[in-house]
Amino acid sequence: MICDCSDEAERGGMAGRWKPSRCSYTRFVFGLLFVLTVEVVEVVQGGPGDENGSVAAAAAVVVQKDGQFDANYYDKVNDNMQIIYTFNHTVTRNKTEGVRVSVKLQSESTKSPLLFVVRQKQAVLSFQVPLILRGLYQRKYKYTQVGRTLCQPPPLALSETQFFYVDVSTLSTSSIQYQLWVSRVESFTLQTNKKFSFNATPSQPQFFKYEFPEGVDTVIVKVNSEKNFPCSVMSVQDIQCPVFDLDNNVAFIGMYQTMTKKAAITVQKKDFPSNSFYVVIVVKTEDEACGGPLKFYPLLPDELMDPGNRSKSLDVVVSPAIHSEVYVMGMLFCLGIFLFFYVLTFLLACIENKRMHKKKVELLKPADTSPAETASLLGKTPASPYEYGSFADNASTLSSEPVTDSLASTDANYGYMERSLDTVGRCRQESLSSVEEDEDDYDTLADIDSDKNIVRTKKYLCVSDLARKDTRVLNKKYQIYFWNISTIAVFYALPVIQLVITYQTVVNVTGNQDICYYNFLCAHPLGALSSFNNILSNLGYVMLGLLFLLIVLQRDVVHKRALMRSDVNALECGIPKHFGLYYAMGTALMMEGLLSGCYHVCPNYTNFQFDTSFMYMIAGLCMLKLYQKRHPDINASAYSAYACLAAVIFFSVLGVVFGKGNTVFWIVFSVLHIVFTLLLSTQLYYMGRWRLDTGIVRRIFNVIYTDCIRQCSGPMYIDRMVLLVMGNIVNWSLAAYGLIKKPNDFASYLLAIAICNLLLYFAFYIIMKLRSGERIQCLPLVFILFTAVVWGFALFFFFQGLSTWQKTPAESREHNRDCILLSFFDDHDIWHFLSSIAMFGSFLVLLTLDDDLDTVQRDKIYVF
Known part of the structure; x- marks a missing residue:
């Protein structure tokens, strides 16, 4: 039965007169039960009904001061006192006042x-207090003196x-003494x-x-010790409460970075709606995060x-960052310095075009020419007094053949010179090979292998001996370098871009600035990028x-x-011109x-290989191009070259991940490095005419026995x-x-190996070029010096x-330094500027190094 406790029910429906109802009795019974329950609980817990409970209640006091x-x-306080x-x-509003609460425990334990x-x-x-802070491996440190600043x-x-x-x-049941001051x-x-x-x-x-003053949108917070x-x-x-200012919670919010001597964070006004922010300094319980020593102690569970x-002494300085005008000046400077090279190239091209036009006009004019001048027009060079082994005999033999040159009737307007039909026919017959020849250095003729052994193992070689293949075949072969590196670039760059965008997003979301190794004293953000100047x-x-x-x-x-x-000249003279490797070098740059x-x-350290991968490729392509100049027929194919470079990058990744110590x-x-050096040396020495098979050991023994033991021959x-x-020697030493x-x-070490080998080969090429009686023209010489x-x-x-x-x-961050150029670029940015110019100049050196041979017959150009 539901009890109706309304006023009308209690009054029994009679106005002004009350009479008891069934609901009133129910309320009375529940009230009595509640009072009895309270009394029982007080007796059990030592409350007012208990004598001991009465004493405790009288001692539990709250003191207000x-x-x-x-x-x-x-x-002093204990469990019966609270202060x-x-x-x-x-x-x-115009002045913020900080308040600090400091406590020191006076009791011993x-x-x-x-x-x-x-x-x-x-x-x-x-x-x-005492404050317990945890470190690595759950180590616990006890601090009896605590000081905290109140948020405002x-x-x-x-x-x-x-x-x-x-x-x-x-x-605590016993009194604990403390010292408090605010x-x-x-x-x-x-x-x-x-x-x-x-x-x-x-x-x-x-x-x-810190509050942003008027007109300042970006500041740099610098802390030094x-x-x-x-x-x-x-x-x-x-600016919010609470402030996370302990070692175990400082990373919960905002931007943060660990520091030893230096720390710097660039702060933008747009990221703080209140136009102000807190600079929080927390000393860690251990030094492991900063690279300091960490001793291992066997710990008990509660030790x-x-x-x-x-204690650490620090200084903090907040200074305004650069304005937008500096960004504009930096971008204009960066763009202008490289557009200058475009303008300079255009001017040099105009001057060269004018010189060539003037030369053609002079050739069209009839004039008496001496035999020496005729020889120079024909692309003949006077006999050099320098004799390169038995080249003098070869040159005299070649020069003894009758050569009659005349102006070609079909090209008389251009002044082109043409050798005798016998010489042209002989050279072209030697240079022709099957157009159907593939990249694997095989021909359709049955006797091609013996012919290669005869030609390539001669004691002295000329470029004509190693430029016998059809030009169309070689052009297709070397164009594969460009197409392959273009394909590699697309498939390599896309995941790299995606990954670094993820890195930057993580930095911006978490605020953990230990993820990226910037020069924080000269890191100028733009949009979502933390260091725009290093990218620009x-x-x-x-x-x-x-x-x-x-x-x-x-x-x-x-x-x-x-x-x-x-x-x-294009058909029979000079170094054979194949531009596929040049295109690959430009793409790699x-x-x-x-x-x-x-x-x-x-x-x-996880993405450093992004910065070095194409450096390996540039060094490898430059060495291949140097070798190709004198060995166009036997240079490595694009597939084998890129396979070797892929192996280098593979070892670079392994070295970064597993190589440390x-x-x-x-x-x-090191063993693979030495073995690869020996194999490459053998390949270069014998011009590829050797086989790596089961009989290699026997052949090596025979060579050592016959050339070193039986008779000592050079x-x-x-x-x-x-x-x-x-x-x-260089590679074994490295x-x-x-x-x-x-x-x-490890990545820089691997790059140093590639650069040392490139410089060694380039120096050898220059020395041998000069020894062979060739000369370096003014333009490549200027490029080399520059x-x-x-x-x-x-x-x-x-x-x-x-x-x-x-x-x-x-x-x-101890190595971080301020900007040194236009208040926008640091030392590493200048390295980017200069190294890009130096690489461009190096490419021009390779491109123009043998321009002096453009009018020299290929059977007069020596191979080295």
Whole structure:
């Protein structure tokens, strides 16, 4: 039955007269049961019905005190006493005043901690003393002195009085003595370009407020310390409560980075709606995050570590960052310096075109010419007094053949010279091969293998001996270099771009600036990019790579037109012109700029191979091009060359991941390095006329027995032997250095191997060119000198080392330095500028190095 407790029911429906109802009796019964239940609970818990409970209730007191700033309070509390300190202070909107609560435990040992709760108008801060902070491997450190700064949210009114309360309590049955003092923080609001010094410990972190002044949109917060350790964390957080200022929670919000001596964070006004932010400094409990030593101690489950003295003195300075005008000036400078090379190239092309036109006009004029002048017009060079082995005899034999040159009747308007039909027929017959010949160096003739052995194993070779294949076949072969590297670039670049965008997103979302190794003192953000200047400075690689492609294209077009006119110089003279490798080199230079820019979006040790992969390719392509100049028929195919470069990049990745201090890896790599050097040396020495099969050991033994034991005879190819011996000495030395030192930067070590081999081969090429009676024209000589000077300055700026991912992020920031060019570019940006110019100059050297041979017959050009 439901009880109706309405007024009408209780009054029985009679106005002004009350009578008891069934609901009234129900209420009475429930009320009686409730009173009895309360009495039973009080008896069980020692409440008012118990004598001991009455004494406890009388002792549980709350003491309230009016607190004063900068006053020391020495008090005691236990589980029957709680103390509340009441403070008040005036807060104005134009001036923020910091308040700091400091506590020091006076009792020697306590089983229960003191609990401090600071109640503010819009926030609550709580902590215990002693404070227990955890480190690596769950190590616990005990701090008996704690200091915390109260957050200060902006007041609603112009000026208001705010109260806050400090509650002190404990569950310890024995009294615990402590010292409490509350103080105002001097210089809580940081001033622009004004240094402020302070101390911090793990249990006494510090934070300060900064407000953006009018007209300033971006600032750089710099924190410095004279001591490397203890390791610290600098954080930038929005104005809100609570402030995360302990080692175990400082990474929860805002931007942060670990530091030893230096830390710098660029802060943009648009990221903070309140136009202000907190600068938080936290000293870590351990130094492992900053690369410091960490001793291992066997710990018991409840063992507490001695924190030691971990006080650190620091300075903080907030200075305005660059304005938008500096961004514009930096971009215009970067664009202008490389457009200058386009203008200079255009002017040189105009001058060269005018000179060639003038030369054609002079050739059209009838004039008496001496035999020497006729020989120069024919592309003949006077006999050199230098004799290269038995080349003098070969040259005299060749020169004894009758050669009658005349102006070709069909090309009389252009002044082209033509050799006798007998000579032309002989040279062309030697150079022709099957057009159907594929890239694998096989011909359809049955006796081609014996012919190759006869030609390539001669003691002295001319370019005509190694330029016997059809030009169309070789052009197709070398064009594959360009198409393959273009395909590699697309499939390599797309995932790289996706990955670095993910890296940058993670940095922006998490605020963890230890992910990327920037030069934070000169890292200018733009949009979502944290260091736009390091990306912009890579523009030179792309622009100069494109310019080199245009220069090669112009030469390619001119050469094809000459072939279409049956120009004798293009057909029978000079180094055979194959432009596929040049196109591949220009493309590699452009991709180096793109991937270097991607790497500098977020540079770290996991993506360093993005910056070096195409450097390996550039070094390899340059060596292949040098070799191709004198060995066009036997140069490596694109497939085998890129397969070798892929192996190099594979080892680069393995070295970065597993090579740091791994003895097994370095032994394997050094052995493979030496074996590959020996195989390549054999391939170069015998011009590819050797086989790697089961009989290789027997043939090596026979060579050693006949040439070294039975009779001591010198090598047949002395120059090649000198080059290969020097190359093996250099490579074996580099392998030994790697095995002994085990450098951390394996990618740079691998790149150094490639560059050393390239420089060695280039020096050998120049020396042999001069020894062979050839000369270096003025233009390539200028390129060589200019490139050498630029490389020298570029390497100087490269070795400044503004950051290094071989160390921890905090140690890397010790090398950070301010911008040195236009307040926008740092040393590494200048390295980008100079190295791109130097690479462009190096490519021009290779392109123009043998221009002096354009009118020399190929059977007069020596192979080395």
